[in-house]
Amino acid sequence: MSKMNLRPMLRYTLRGSLKAISVFSLVMLLVSICIPLMFVLTPPARDQIHFSAFFMSAAIFSLVSGIVGIREDLRMGIQHGIGRRSSFLSQLIAGLCSSLLLGILGQLLLLLGQALWNGSETVFYTDLYQIVYLQDAEAVLSLGQHLEAALCTASLCLATQAGGMLISLLFYRLNKFWKLVLGIGAPIFFCIVLPSLLSALPSSSPLLQGLSAFGKWFGAAASSWILFFFGAALLALVLDWLLCRKAAITAAK
């Protein structure tokens, strides 16, 4: 540990993350104002629209950050005398900070959106947490519930960022043949093979029963969501490090 030089790399990585989050926040602020405004000005045929954009956008933002960030930082690090361990740890810390920041940002936008639009008859600004765990999209959240919702966003963002890193590092390490196999095989497996397999199984099969039990556990409380996604993030990060630690660092093509 004493041979690490984490500070400059962390400073560089955090600076990049903060810049990206600032731009993302600005876009989300505009989205939170402009889209509901559009519904207010041109009311849809339906009675009322429940609008929630932040949750999935933040997850996609984190996935992309994970995909592009790790390779870039490994290159910048090694060019400036920083090894893989420090670069990886910086990514991890920056990822954790970004996720928490996105969690807080999501709640701030929720409060702003609700203050702006929830008096209107056409739009109701809500959050996925409210829909899934409170089963009441229009509930007013307590401070504890806001905290829980923020942690839900943070855990999902960390998991998607770690997943993005995993995809990036896998494609970094694999040779052309395996890249092709993974690139074609993964979508086929997840979009065709797995659904067909699941639909072909009898409802009494242990796999389906296990999945159903998991679904029940996952939907029962926000803590399950948080635990699941932090666990998934941890697993992905372990795999990320295994892929990263001996990687040859070469220039982008």
Added chain:
Amino acid sequence: MKIELQNISKHFGSTIALDQISLTLEENRIYGLLGNNGAGKSTLLNIITNRIYPTEGQVLADGEAIFENDLALGQIFLMGEQNFYPEDMRVNKAFRAAEIFYPHFDMEKAMELSRQFGLNTQKKISNLSTGYASIFRLVLALSVNTPVLLLDEPVLGLDAPHRDLFYRLLLEKYAESPCTILLSTHIIQEVANLLEHVLILHNGKLLKDLPVEELLRGAYTVSGPAALVDQYLLGKKPLSLQSVGGLKSATLQQNDGLPKPVEGLHIAPASLQEYFISLVQEEEN
């Protein structure tokens, strides 16, 4: 800072890029790393800076293993041929990033050198021409102020005035604040006067590791009419032979200085380039 390579080997599948290389880079000396294309020069530099790992052996910096050792790696700057900067990064942003990583980075000098070389600091690094991409990396290398500077083909794509400017600036930097410099290049003639010590790689093996003076001691070229040269070479073992029309030239090495002049032949000390070519030819034969 002393860099020590102990039995470094690197295999890429069945290809042996480096084979049991052991050498030491002493403090504050200018080294030349010479070798043909594919000799293993860049691989060696990439191993020293941890960009790739050796299959065997280890690199030590002041006696400490360099593996994932940021404190040691931070003392070494490699100016390689490849661009490790993000696609959209501009030159001035790269300088600012270098300021974060290197406490002794001289921003003023970097801007002044950019001006001297005519490098547009507002431009994206990925949009620079080959020559200006080299200049960008040279400016960085001359401004980071690390104790060890590794330069891989530093003048790639540079025109003659810029090459001259670079060599002058490099010597000025060395005179102002001595550091260990390792120059890996194909343009031997131009750097020959800068070098104190030469490392010659061939097919992944270290052929020579000697101070320039010692390396070239007793090395000379003989040229003239083919018949006379052939006669001169009787009983001698030339390192290399070259014939053009009726003329012949040979490079030889003997222990006791330059031979006496011979009528009709031109005898002169061998240059580093001539010696290098001869050595490689001899090795290939």
